[in-house]
Amino acid sequence: xxxxxxxTSHHRAPVELRxxxxxxxEPGADLASRLAGAAGEAVALSTCNRTCLYLAxxxxxxxxxxxxxxxxxxxxxxxxxxxxxxxxxxxxDAARHLFGVAAxxxxxxxxxxxxxxxxxxxxxxAAAEGATGVVLNRLFRxxxxxxxxxxxxxxxxxNPASISSAAAELAASVFGDLSGKRVLVxxxxxxGELTVLNLVLRGAERPVVVNRSLExxxxxxxxxxxxxxxxxxxxxxxxRADVVVASTGAEEIVLAADRVERAMRRRRHRPIFFIDIxxxxxxxxxxxxxxxxxxxxxxxxxxxxxxxxxxRREEAVRAEEIVVEETEKFRAWQASLDxxxxxxxxxxxxxxxRAGELERARGLLGSLSENERRAVESLTSQIVNKLLHLPxxxxxxxxxxxxxxxxxxxxxxxxxxxxxGR
Amino acid sequence: MPELALFLFxxxxxxxxxxxxxxxxxxxxxxxxxxxAVWGVRLGWLAQTALLAAQAVRADGFPxxxxxxxxxxxxxxxxxxYLIWGCRASFRLLGLVVMPLAVVLFLLAWAAxxxxxxxxxxxxxxxxxFHVVLVLAAFAGFTVAAALAGLYLWxxxxxxxxxxxxxxxxxxxxxxxDRFTGRTIAVSLPALTIGIGIGFGRLGTRGGGFDxxxxxxLVAWVVYAAFLILRYGAGxxxxxxxxxxxxxxLLVLVVRVGLPPVAHF
Numbered sequence: 153x154x155x156x157x158x159x160t161s162h163h164r165a166p167v168e169l170r171x172x173x174x175x176x177x178e179p180g181a182d183l184a185s186r187l188a189g190a191a192g193e194a195v196a197l198s199t200c201n202r203t204c205l206y207l208a209x210x211x212x213x214x215x216x217x218x219x220x221x222x223x224x225x226x227x228x229x230x231x232x233x234x235x236x237x238x239x240x241x242x243x244x245d246a247a248r249h250l251f252g253v254a255a256x257x258x259x260x261x262x263x264x265x266x267x268x269x270x271x272x273x274x275x276x277x278a279a280a281e282g283a284t285g286v287v288l289n290r291l292f293r294x295x296x297x298x299x300x301x302x303x304x305x306x307x308x309x310x311n312p313a314s315i316s317s318a319a320a321e322l323a324a325s326v327f328g329d330l331s332g333k334r335v336l337v338x339x340x341x342x343x344g345e346l347t348v349l350n351l352v353l354r355g356a357e358r359p360v361v362v363n364r365s366l367e368x369x370x371x372x373x374x375x376x377x378x379x380x381x382x383x384x385x386x387x388x389x390x391x392r393a394d395v396v397v398a399s400t401g402a403e404e405i406v407l408a409a410d411r412v413e414r415a416m417r418r419r420r421h422r423p424i425f426f427i428d429i430x431x432x433x434x435x436x437x438x439x440x441x442x443x444x445x446x447x448x449x450x451x452x453x454x455x456x457x458x459x460x461x462x463x464r465r466e467e468a469v470r471a472e473e474i475v476v477e478e479t480e481k482f483r484a485w486q487a488s489l490d491x492x493x494x495x496x497x498x499x500x501x502x503x504x505x506r507a508g509e510l511e512r513a514r515g516l517l518g519s520l521s522e523n524e525r526r527a528v529e530s531l532t533s534q535i536v537n538k539l540l541h542l543p544x545x546x547x548x549x550x551x552x553x554x555x556x557x558x559x560x561x562x563x564x565x566x567x568x569x570x571x572x573g574r
Numbered sequence: 575m576p577e578l579a580l581f582l583f584x585x586x587x588x589x590x591x592x593x594x595x596x597x598x599x600x601x602x603x604x605x606x607x608x609x610x611a612v613w614g615v616r617l618g619w620l621a622q623t624a625l626l627a628a629q630a631v632r633a634d635g636f637p638x639x640x641x642x643x644x645x646x647x648x649x650x651x652x653x654x655x656y657l658i659w660g661c662r663a664s665f666r667l668l669g670l671v672v673m674p675l676a677v678v679l680f681l682l683a684w685a686a687x688x689x690x691x692x693x694x695x696x697x698x699x700x701x702x703x704f705h706v707v708l709v710l711a712a713f714a715g716f717t718v719a720a721a722l723a724g725l726y727l728w729x730x731x732x733x734x735x736x737x738x739x740x741x742x743x744x745x746x747x748x749x750x751x752d753r754f755t756g757r758t759i760a761v762s763l764p765a766l767t768i769g770i771g772i773g774f775g776r777l778g779t780r781g782g783g784f785d786x787x788x789x790x791x792l793v794a795w796v797v798y799a800a801f802l803i804l805r806y807g808a809g810x811x812x813x814x815x816x817x818x819x820x821x822x823x824l825l826v827l828v829v830r831v832g833l834p835p836v837a838h839f
Contacts, residue, residue: 310744311741311742312741318741321741322733322740322741324747325729325733325740325741325745325747325748326733326747326748326749327747327748327749328746328747328748328749328750420809420811421809421811421812422811423748423749423811423812440734443812443813444811444812446733446734448736452736455736455738456736456738456740456741458738459738459739459741459742460741460742463739463742466603
């Protein structure tokens with residue numbers, strides 16, 4: 153049984169084509185079911201950056217034709233047009249690719265966390281439709297394991313990859329747990345909204361939004377269940393706030409350092425973390441010089457994100473080692489499938505002989521008690537198992553080293569397996 | 575040096591040294607070095623524990639009465655205090671301060687003969703056990719508090735200067751560092767107070783001289799008491815309280831290694 157991958161991603165296809173090939177969980181499960189009906193097993197995976205069809209089939213060429221035809225139909229393009237955007241991988245390469253995808257190594261930002269959930273959903277949806285079997289179940293189970301392992305053993309996913317999440321992480325570097333921390337939002341810009349979302353997700357309290365226009369403040373406050381106010385209460389709110397997010401469209405500084413200094417005295421120098429994501433800046437840069445105040449503007453945050461992403465890329469090298477190691481395990485397992493029928497036949501033969509001989513000796517053993525008979529059953533089973541243990545292990549080892557079929561053939565020949573009818 | 579040093583001192587030193595180097599490596603490439611460092615601390619501390627146990631068994635009385643011997647015990651207590659929560663992932667960088675100090679002081683204790691067989695003290699064992707162990711335990715706590723304060727100042731500086739790697743090379747949050755510095759001192763000061771009290775009781779009953787070590791220890795006590803009053807009474811947070819904790823630790827260092835060893839009883 154071969155594993156085949158046919159798909160495309162942001163490495164090969166422009167967004168226009170990726171859009172045409174994208175599908176949701178339900179249509180993906182239907183597609184997998186259709187492909188599995190003809191090919192054996194299938195899983196259809198679609199994320200923002202890729203569409204991949206995984207098939208398990210005894211004939212890779214047939215599977216490839218089916219998958220390409222399905223993708224052509226999905227995109228509405230002729231197979232020849234679609235061809236250059238597709239990649240086709242077989243067995244070990246297909247497994248390595250999936251493991252890399254699950255680990256977030258194939259994502260635009262290495263270590264992206266969402267992808268693992270998307271792989272799980274695609275597999276579970278296909279499994280629910282009965283489109284998966286021994287091979288793809290094993291492949292996807294192992295892919296999820298790889299994803300978790302990479303995130304546990306490397307720090308690829310630890311550093312923030314966006315301005316808003318970096319801002320929230322920096323606030324956490326000051327306060328630790330953000331639970332109960334008060335957020336003051338100056339302005340009602342879109343970037344400010346994303347930053348507040350990240351802070352609230354980390355447990356910060358509902359924000360107070362101050363804005364020149366109360367309407368804009370109310371809209372943003374409502375979204376997070378917070379409170380809106382005019383700019384005239386800024387000084388009072390500053391006394392209570394722990395994190396200040398500024399994102400107004402003002403042309404000049406909205407909050408001067410001397411106002412912050414006064415607020416700091418009133419709040420006995422309890423720290424405040426300032427995030428200024430407005431351009432031009434809203435907050436006086438001298439605020440950063442005040443004891444207990446930490447000010448990050450958009451450039452500072454971009455530097456932090458850049459460094460974080462660089463860190464993720466470094467960790468990706470270690471993650472790649474895990475992917476290679478796990479791919480080797482899958483390859484060995486897949487190769488062992490070649491000898492499974494021979495092993496099963498050999499065991500069936502041995503078991504048949506054992507049961508037959510016991511049956512023939514029934515007359516002699518008739519006088520045995522129930523316990524004694526059970527002991528004889530157990531003894532003969534153990535002899536058979538011990539005799540077959542080493543050949544079984546050796547055949548699996550040989551399969552992992554690509555000699556499986558030769559060994560399987562030798563075993564069939566030596567024990568006359570499959571010759572019952574002769 | 576007897577065989578004790580050969581079998582127990584060197585493994586302990588090797589563990590501490592490995593940990594100090596691995597913590598330094600952690601600053602260059604975060605992740606794996608810290609795991610090796612934690613094991614270095616654990617194994618080194620176990621070896622030193624065995625060394626102290628062997629010293630106790632072989633000695634005819636309290637074996638850490640000498641300056642070098644008490645320095646050996648002090649290192650063990652300091653690393654022990656660090657081990658309580660210093661090996662947690664978020665506090666790993668604390669080892670960057672604690673472990674090099676432990677290595678230097680441990681080597682000093684060994685060079686001065688504190689890691690071998692100690693002569694029997696002429697003082698009562700129970701008295702020494704309480705006085706010396708309490709004072710040294712308090713000093714160990716102050717050492718860890720100083721490491722926390724140092725880490726606070728370092729991390730605060732990185733945040734203020736917008737170091738791009740501030741999230742890559744992770745340190746505990748400023749709030750945690752500030753809180754733990756305060757708590758560590760709050761636990762250590764009562765130990766020092768009782769230790770000093772026992773010492774004065776001894777001075778009163780048996781007589782003895784008021785020396786520089788006693789004087790500096792008392793000044794350290796005043797600094798740490800002031801720290802607690804300002805920290806919890808006047809709301810001193812962050813940088814100011816960190817500097818005060820470091821000032822107190824300078825006095826601890828003066829007592830432990832700066833002043834000539836004298837027997838004040």
